[in-house]
Amino acid sequence: MRVNPNIHTIAPELVLEILRDECLSTLVSIAQVSSRLYTILKNNRSIWMNSPDIHDLPIPVGETLSTIPNSLFLRLAMRAVDIRSRLEAPIATPIRYSKISEPGKHLTAFLPSGDWVIASHCERLWIRNIRRGDLGLDSEPIFVARGKIQDIKFESVGFGKAILVFTINDWPSRENSPSETFILNLSFPSEESPEADPHITRVQNYTLPNSFSVVALHGPLLVILDTTLDTTETMSLNRFGIIDYQQGFGTEFSVDLPSFADGIGVEGLVPTITRLQLHTELKKLVIHVVLQNSPGLVRNRRAILLADIPRITPLVRSNLLMKSRELLWSQEKLKLTHSYLIPGHLVPSLLDGSNESTLSQYVPIDEFVVDRYGEMASPFDTENMVSVRFDPTRTEDPFRSFPFILKGDPDDAFYAHFTREHSAHFGSAGKTENLLDISCFNASCTRRSRFRIALPHELTGGQMYFMRRVDPSEGRIVLFIFEDEKPRVGSLYLVQY
Numbered sequence: 001m002r003v004n005p006n007i008h009t010i011a012p013e014l015v016l017e018i019l020r021d022e023c024l025s026t027l028v029s030i031a032q033v034s035s036r037l038y039t040i041l042k043n044n045r046s047i048w049m050n051s052p053d054i055h056d057l058p059i060p061v062g063e064t065l066s067t068i069p070n071s072l073f074l075r076l077a078m079r080a081v082d083i084r085s086r087l088e089a090p091i092a093t094p095i096r097y098s099k100i101s102e103p104g105k106h107l108t109a110f111l112p113s114g115d116w117v118i119a120s121h122c123e124r125l126w127i128r129n130i131r132r133g134d135l136g137l138d139s140e141p142i143f144v145a146r147g148k149i150q151d152i153k154f155e156s157v158g159f160g161k162a163i164l165v166f167t168i169n170d171w172p173s174r175e176n177s178p179s180e181t182f183i184l185n186l187s188f189p190s191e192e193s194p195e196a197d198p199h200i201t202r203v204q205n206y207t208l209p210n211s212f213s214v215v216a217l218h219g220p221l222l223v224i225l226d227t228t229l230d231t232t233e234t235m236s237l238n239r240f241g242i243i244d245y246q247q248g249f250g251t252e253f254s255v256d257l258p259s260f261a262d263g264i265g266v267e268g269l270v271p272t273i274t275r276l277q278l279h280t281e282l283k284k285l286v287i288h289v290v291l292q293n294s295p296g297l298v299r300n301r302r303a304i305l306l307a308d309i310p311r312i313t314p315l316v317r318s319n320l321l322m323k324s325r326e327l328l329w330s331q332e333k334l335k336l337t338h339s340y341l342i343p344g345h346l347v348p349s350l351l352d353g354s355n356e357s358t359l360s361q362y363v364p365i366d367e368f369v370v371d372r373y374g375e376m377a378s379p380f381d382t383e384n385m386v387s388v389r390f391d392p393t394r395t396e397d398p399f400r401s402f403p404f405i406l407k408g409d410p411d412d413a414f415y416a417h418f419t420r421e422h423s424a425h426f427g428s429a430g431k432t433e434n435l436l437d438i439s440c441f442n443a444s445c446t447r448r449s450r451f452r453i454a455l456p457h458e459l460t461g462g463q464m465y466f467m468r469r470v471d472p473s474e475g476r477i478v479l480f481i482f483e484d485e486k487p488r489v490g491s492l493y494l495v496q497y
Helices: 012-019 024-031 035-042 045-049 072-087
Strands: 096-099 108-110 116-121 124-129 148-158 161-169 179-187 199-208 212-218 221-226 240-244 249-254 270-279 284-292 301-308 328-333 338-341 363-371 382-390 399-405 415-418 435-441 448-454 465-471 476-482 490-496
Touching (some): 012 024, 012 045, 024 035, 045 072, 072 448, 116 148, 148 212, 179 212, 199 212, 212 270, 301 363, 338 382, 382 435, 435 465
Parallel strands (some): 249 328, 415 435
Antiparallel strands (some): 108 116, 116 124, 161 179, 179 199, 212 221, 221 240, 240 249, 284 301, 301 338, 363 382, 382 399, 435 448, 465 476, 476 490
């Protein structure tokens, strides 16, 4: 008798090969077919890591993809699929919402991941569990600084550990004033201890050069950027540095920024650094540049520059400086490895098709919104988001721009556009409607989604609000809702879908 093989009887190795590169929703569905397939998927790490949307997993705070247990992947994937299905309903309705600031307090709220929110007001810092309901901002803060806390950055390092970095400045309104950066080592409780709070295991602090702020971190490295404007108050001085905070060394870098005159056809465009990031997958320093030639000119162009992440030269400390918290500085010139002028118009000759097989060959670097009517259009007349990607194996044309276009959108639809890093792409005007469309990339940057969300009238009360942050992996948004007839006074709310 001939037996036809099926997915229940074939060898596990063949099952894994069949399921390689499948998305999370497919893997979750397969795991629910039989106990055998459930066991195969639950205990195999590589099948999850090869999923194109692996970064969509709602990873617990303090953990990374490389440190979470194998047995946790399936549970996180099921939660990710559940959140996505609720957001992609015809109208997504919230499960709950909670206030995370009081009126009149210009509080900053930052969601690292999991169930924790970091909140700061002036010199005080809290880390609270959002599932407890009351965030307890009147309770004892976890840290009190000597000045206003700002520029919060966060990175999970695994096994419940994380790094929190922020800057304080005793004179927040004074230009060219020195600031201080604090590095907090945090330990978060496990899910088995829901009532426990995180605690600080170590504090380091360094004085930064005048007008520098921390803009990125990874491992022991902090990237700092000079935000000072030149004498015309239109362009920055393009100074940046990298600090090894564990060793107490820093290097200030200079770099020759290209003007791309040949690619643009316009002379005299001045490149200005707008953003820096440490790309861990590519092991590159990514420099985001805007090219402009006069104040207020709308027709700016943007470019992306890549350089190898430099090694910070260790300097010899004298015995007198061994306990000093002052950084020891060196100076170097940064050598660029790649440069890319981002297309200025949405035309087929400049943008490539975004089929899934081609997308998977490239690593995402940046996302932005391109308007339909050219560079002079308003940022509200937009419907196309573009992902800039890089293939390190290609020697020619390693950069490509992929459009993510929502078909069938009404021309007059209002969208709040968000990148996969959850921040708003444009400072959109305040809204009063209780139904809003959100356009954003998923965390893995494999697709762009539109969510039509409903905001409870009892939450907004018909008042104007801003959308501060959208996190599709966790199904959460952060709103700033204005108080009635009180300009610039309001409260922050966390809404869970």
